[in-house]
Amino acid sequence: xxxxxxxxxxxxxxxxGVIDRYAIGGAxxxxxxxxxxxxxxxxxxxxxxxxxxxLIISPQPIFDYLTALGATIEGEYLVIAGWPVxxxxxxxxxxxxxxxEALQTDVDGEPTWxxxxxxxxxxxxxxxxxxxxxxxxxxxxxxxxDAERLDAILKKHGLVEKWQRFERQFLxxxx
Amino acid sequence: MTFAIQExxxxxxxxxxxxxxxxxxxxxxxxxxxxxxxxxxxxxxxxDKGCVNLASDDARQT
Numbered sequence: 001x002x003x004x005x006x007x008x009x010x011x012x013x014x015x016x017g018v019i020d021r022y023a024i025g026g027a028x029x030x031x032x033x034x035x036x037x038x039x040x041x042x043x044x045x046x047x048x049x050x051x052x053x054x055l056i057i058s059p060q061p062i063f064d065y066l067t068a069l070g071a072t073i074e075g076e077y078l079v080i081a082g083w084p085v086x087x088x089x090x091x092x093x094x095x096x097x098x099x100x101e102a103l104q105t106d107v108d109g110e111p112t113w114x115x116x117x118x119x120x121x122x123x124x125x126x127x128x129x130x131x132x133x134x135x136x137x138x139x140x141x142x143x144x145x146d147a148e149r150l151d152a153i154l155k156k157h158g159l160v161e162k163w164q165r166f167e168r169q170f171l172x173x174x175x
Numbered sequence: 176m177t178f179a180i181q182e183x184x185x186x187x188x189x190x191x192x193x194x195x196x197x198x199x200x201x202x203x204x205x206x207x208x209x210x211x212x213x214x215x216x217x218x219x220x221x222x223d224k225g226c227v228n229l230a231s232d233d234a235r236q237t
Contacts, residue, residue: 003203028206035194036205040213083210107200114199142195 003028005081006042007112009069018065022046023102023113025088025120030135032105032114033144037135041077041084045099045115048089062087094122094157118150125154125162137170 013019023029026043048057066078077084090096098119105114115123121139124132139145154160177183194202 002207004200028203031202031206032199033195035191036202036209038209038213039206040210105199107203142191144195 002081020047033117117144122153
């Protein structure tokens with residue numbers, strides 16, 4: 001499986017100290033909890049090891065490492081085993097927490113980390129595009145969310161109001 | 176086959192639940208097939224071989 005090769009390359013990069021932690025988000029992450037969610041790319045959220053003397057965090061070491069292994073660069077993507085992979089730095093405390101609390105799983109023996117369902121849902125709510133809202137509805141309809149856990153995350157990251165708007169828009173019988 | 180919408184919705188929900196319950200590695204294999212299919216369509220391929228039908232017997236047994 002090609003995605004297994006993607007995870008293997010990222011794990012190798014982690015073992016070699018280029019990144020500290022990572023977790024799979026987006027549709028590939030959501031597929032852990034839902035039916036396969038069609039996508040063309042892989043979103044990988046990473047935390048770097050701090051480089052001594054460097055104030056600006058750059059993804060360049062990732063690009064250097066993976067291109068040396070045979071990956072190619074296509075715009076913002078690194079193409080690994082035929083899959084465009086986008087490496088994303090955490091842009092909010094919510095995403096940092098999602099990486100820290102990601103679940104370890106394995107794909108045909110290759111370990112990998114996936115965001116929890118509640119973090120994927122909260123990130124979708126925070127991002128707020130139409131496709132994110134559609135995914136959030138998928139999680140709800142599939143019964144994949146722990147309401148108590150999601151509630152705690154929403155409160156902690158100031159998303160309660162946004163959730164209430166989402167509820168009124170999509171989960172209310174009122175017109 | 177039925178044209179009763181409630182039966183259709185129930186059947187679709189059951190299929191989604193069956194798919195969601197599969198091991199992650201199996202679902203990723205289906206995802207790869209879906210992606211190949213999407214790319215083939217995007218490239219206006221004349222052939223749709225390799226496109227996965229999630230409701231097919233093959234997909235159910237994958």
